[in-house]
Amino acid sequence: MVCRTLSLGLLKASFQVVARAVCAAFFLTGCTSYGVVGAQNVHQATNSKTVSSHPSYGSTPNIIVILTDDQGYDDVSFNGSDEIPTPNIDRIAFEGVRFDRGYVSFPVCGPSRAGLLTGRYQSRFGFDLNPSENPDDPRAGLPLSEDTMANVLSEAGYTSSIIGKWHMGNHPQFHPLERGFDEFYGFSNGGHNYYADQYRDIDVQAAKTSAALYQTRLVRGRESIDASGYLTDLLSDEAVDFVERNKERPFFLYLAYNAPHAPVQAPPRYTDRFPHIEDETRRTYAGMIAAVDDGVGRILASLEANGIADNTLIFFLSDNGGPLVRAKNGSRNTPLRGGKGDIFEGGVRVPFAMRWPNAVAGHIDYPHAVSSLDILATAAAAAGVDSKVRKPLDGVDLVPFLNEKEFVSRPHNALFWRYRDTDSETFPRRGAVSGDDKLVVQQRDRMLFELETDSGEQNNLAARERDTVDALEESYDDWDEEMGELSISIFNEWP
Numbered sequence: 001m002v003c004r005t006l007s008l009g010l011l012k013a014s015f016q017v018v019a020r021a022v023c024a025a026f027f028l029t030g031c032t033s034y035g036v037v038g039a040q041n042v043h044q045a046t047n048s049k050t051v052s053s054h055p056s057y058g059s060t061p062n063i064i065v066i067l068t069d070d071q072g073y074d075d076v077s078f079n080g081s082d083e084i085p086t087p088n089i090d091r092i093a094f095e096g097v098r099f100d101r102g103y104v105s106f107p108v109c110g111p112s113r114a115g116l117l118t119g120r121y122q123s124r125f126g127f128d129l130n131p132s133e134n135p136d137d138p139r140a141g142l143p144l145s146e147d148t149m150a151n152v153l154s155e156a157g158y159t160s161s162i163i164g165k166w167h168m169g170n171h172p173q174f175h176p177l178e179r180g181f182d183e184f185y186g187f188s189n190g191g192h193n194y195y196a197d198q199y200r201d202i203d204v205q206a207a208k209t210s211a212a213l214y215q216t217r218l219v220r221g222r223e224s225i226d227a228s229g230y231l232t233d234l235l236s237d238e239a240v241d242f243v244e245r246n247k248e249r250p251f252f253l254y255l256a257y258n259a260p261h262a263p264v265q266a267p268p269r270y271t272d273r274f275p276h277i278e279d280e281t282r283r284t285y286a287g288m289i290a291a292v293d294d295g296v297g298r299i300l301a302s303l304e305a306n307g308i309a310d311n312t313l314i315f316f317l318s319d320n321g322g323p324l325v326r327a328k329n330g331s332r333n334t335p336l337r338g339g340k341g342d343i344f345e346g347g348v349r350v351p352f353a354m355r356w357p358n359a360v361a362g363h364i365d366y367p368h369a370v371s372s373l374d375i376l377a378t379a380a381a382a383a384g385v386d387s388k389v390r391k392p393l394d395g396v397d398l399v400p401f402l403n404e405k406e407f408v409s410r411p412h413n414a415l416f417w418r419y420r421d422t423d424s425e426t427f428p429r430r431g432a433v434s435g436d437d438k439l440v441v442q443q444r445d446r447m448l449f450e451l452e453t454d455s456g457e458q459n460n461l462a463a464r465e466r467d468t469v470d471a472l473e474e475s476y477d478d479w480d481e482e483m484g485e486l487s488i489s490i491f492n493e494w495p
């Protein structure tokens, strides 16, 4: 039995190696054909078409950020998954850029989204853990001192919508329509059931338990509504509708699917595509991703049908790695170590892709570390409002880096992670990446990994490379001094 299991495992491992090799070969070919020499041609070929279609906004791109929730690094076929094909999401990576080392700024939902939406390390403004979901607590949400991407893009006249999960506070002052967005469809708390008979019980103001929050009615604008249908499909419907309604003017769509976050729920029309997955949880998880992938395909088709695909900047990423301990959903972060909640790669390195045909060539497999913090900076530059951003950003405009011939420059000298949970105030988990060196500190345990050869973080070099450890710790300390203290309410307590 042991031998059989082992041999099956080896067979599967071999297949995955082949799948990754095919994927890598595709990118290598693509980089040679397009990434180095084709950017200008792509730009010229597509720009004229788009501009002539919609002269009202010239080359100012539409911007779409598609965020998934708790999706593992390995669970897109553009990162080599042989079990869960994602042909539509793959188009963003293949026709644009696959970021091999795309990081989020925190390994859990709320702070990661706060970083993404502000383009700033969330620790700068004390958003160090998931916020309390008490709708009466004015400290339980994204501090009002911060601007969101919607605020920034409104300076350029963008129409903005968030569709899906907000998680930036349930108090009315944190409502998306108070934070720069023109439209909102979804739910304001951190998680949600997927079937209508499980989510139309109560409004968020009446939910006094974490479980009840998953059952809250959906919201359109500020009104709770009676929706029916599988939630992921509803979010995709709304996204396509938003694109159709705004095709004549620049728009910003923040499509924050809660899939494939638990509860693991998907109907047979999606799960039936995965008879090869024996484990029921993972099969259902795969179905949840298939629903997202179908939605992405419909959005891409709508952009193309309306002649605005080439002039739309799309990002796709997950908000953190797949959870392996709590809220397990069947995800995999292979070959990375750890998962959601970890500073190891499996917690913070996620499926990450970008596509903007008018400005960046396709078939780029980008080697350097990039961050979710870069999305706002890239969007602001694309919209021509980078000079109007009120606070210093931690992200950078990625476009110039992606158009370099040999990708010589790195967008970041270093990236940092700080995770103070309620039990480790004295010794927060700390992380730093600089080049291929990765420092992870947990309690008093210092670990150094060389990511180029050890993306699975198995070989701790700290004892041998003390100077590197010291240098990374020093740069972490310098960064940490700039950060603030926890400023938001974090406990779900209701009077």
Ligand code: CA
Pocket: 069, 070, 108, 109, 261, 319, 320
């Ligand atoms: Ca998440």
